[in-house]
Amino acid sequence: MVEATQKISLPDFPKEIQADPHDVPYTKEQLLKFYWAMRLARTFEERLATLYRQGKILGAVYLGMGQEATSVGCASLLQKGDIFSTVARNLSAWFYVGVQPEHVMARWMGKDQPPSHGRELGLFLADLENYGLAPYHNGAMGSWIPAGAGYALAFKMRRQPNIYLAFTGDGATSPGDFYEGLNFASIHKLPLVIICEVNQFAYSTPPEKQMPVKNVVDRAPAFNIYAEMAFGNDLFTVIETARRGIEHARSGKGPALIEFKTFRQRGHGEHDDCSYVPEELRTFWEERDPLVMYHRWLLDRAKIAADEIDRLDEEAVRRVDAAIEYAESLPYPKPETVTDRLFAPSPHDPRPEDRKNLYEPIENPAIPSLTATRERPTGGGHF
Ligand SMILES: Cc1ncc(C[n+]2csc(CCOP(=O)(O)OP(=O)(O)O)c2C)c(N)n1
Numbered sequence: 170m171v172e173a174t175q176k177i178s179l180p181d182f183p184k185e186i187q188a189d190p191h192d193v194p195y196t197k198e199q200l201l202k203f204y205w206a207m208r209l210a211r212t213f214e215e216r217l218a219t220l221y222r223q224g225k226i227l228g229a230v231y232l233g234m235g236q237e238a239t240s241v242g243c244a245s246l247l248q249k250g251d252i253f254s255t256v257a258r259n260l261s262a263w264f265y266v267g268v269q270p271e272h273v274m275a276r277w278m279g280k281d282q283p284p285s286h287g288r289e290l291g292l293f294l295a296d297l298e299n300y301g302l303a304p305y306h307n308g309a310m311g312s313w314i315p316a317g318a319g320y321a322l323a324f325k326m327r328r329q330p331n332i333y334l335a336f337t338g339d340g341a342t343s344p345g346d347f348y349e350g351l352n353f354a355s356i357h358k359l360p361l362v363i364i365c366e367v368n369q370f371a372y373s374t375p376p377e378k379q380m381p382v383k384n385v386v387d388r389a390p391a392f393n394i395y396a397e398m399a400f401g402n403d404l405f406t407v408i409e410t411a412r413r414g415i416e417h418a419r420s421g422k423g424p425a426l427i428e429f430k431t432f433r434q435r436g437h438g439e440h441d442d443c444s445y446v447p448e449e450l451r452t453f454w455e456e457r458d459p460l461v462m463y464h465r466w467l468l469d470r471a472k473i474a475a476d477e478i479d480r481l482d483e484e485a486v487r488r489v490d491a492a493i494e495y496a497e498s499l500p501y502p503k504p505e506t507v508t509d510r511l512f513a514p515s516p517h518d519p520r521p522e523d524r525k526n527l528y529e530p531i532e533n534p535a536i537p538s539l540t541a542t543r544e545r546p547t548g549g550g551h552f
């Protein structure tokens with residue numbers, strides 16, 4: 170842990186978005202679409218934090234507040250057929266591509282809804298068919314990098330002009346999967362783009378305690394790949410930086426590692442009080458809140474009328490209210506379906522008529538059934 174009194178060095182990032190509105194190639198509708206995804210995610214997560222404290226969420230809650238510009242900027246560059254995977258901090262990317270808040274809220278509440286039917290909460294959205302989001306692999310940090318290399322290999326073998334974009338954290342650049350995945354992707358020149366959000370912590374560990382190099386891009390020479398680093402809270406800096414990496418990968422030149430410096434405004438999860446975050450660091454980054462910076466840029470530089478933006482703010486509150494109402498109205502999955510869709514049929518499965526004779530019913534199960542969650546004020550474990 171960093172001692173609160175320790176002297177910290179802060180980067181030289183501006184408090185304002187730099188782009189000149191005349192140089193930005195977007196219509197007003199597009200500018201407001203960026204804002205909407207960021208705003209909706211922020212409002213959603215603020216409410217989610219409250220719902221967690223009210224015991225209405227099953228399991229732990231992980232939020233991406235403060236990292237919305239990286240998510241939205243990168244998601245805006247995806248093309249049809251591209252696949253991306255997210256970890257805990259990319260809700261605004263999901264909203265940008267059209268995921269509905271009702272759907273995400275129902276997942277956090279563990280309700281009986283496709284595709285997971287309460288099996289996996291809101292942390293990892295997996296919906297390949299509708300949104301091009303990869304089916305989530307597992308919770309092992311960095312596992313999405315070799316898995317992403319596999320998707321990218323499939324694109325290459327099929328001569329499909331698509332990329333696999335994996336959002337990842339700074340902590341996830343230390344486990345072995347990161348090295349194996351990027352090594353393989355580089356050798357085969359695969360269209361894999363890693364967006365690494367350096368949000369200053371992995372749990373409570375700052376980068377200097379888990380990396381022998383200063384920046385994640387310093388790891389890139391080991392793979393001989395394209396790498397670039399930029400400020401992650403300026404939406405247009407994100408878009409321009411990520412665009413170069415994505416074009417590199419899409420044009421068949423091999424993987425790209427893009428590092429964005431940003432800040433995790435909340436704890437690792439909502440169970441974490443962040444007492445290890447030095448005040449000076451928090452203040453520095455909160456003065457560079459990506460949503461606030463973009464809001465100011467829209468008003469002051471792009472001259473968007475305040476009431477147009479206010480309307481979106483109000484609409485976000487309404488959408489989140491509706492999402493909560495919808496999610497609360499759904500049932501929990503039935504306990505007897507607990508193993509449904511978990512196992513593929515096997516030729517060695519017992520015949521249905523033999524099944525009941527194999528095991529005695531369990532009288533006092535060690536793991537309470539899903540119905541018992543009602544008695545638990547807060548659920549689940551943390552990881
Ligand atoms: C291989 C492995 N080791 C440890 C963990 C436990 N774990 C989950 S998230 C996390 C920290 C992730 O930090 P980072 O990659 O920086 O992402 P962030 O949470 O900051 O977005 C750890 C250590 C894990 N899931 N997998």
Ligand SMILES: [Mg+2]
Nearest residue numbers: 338339370371
């Ligand atoms: Mg991190």
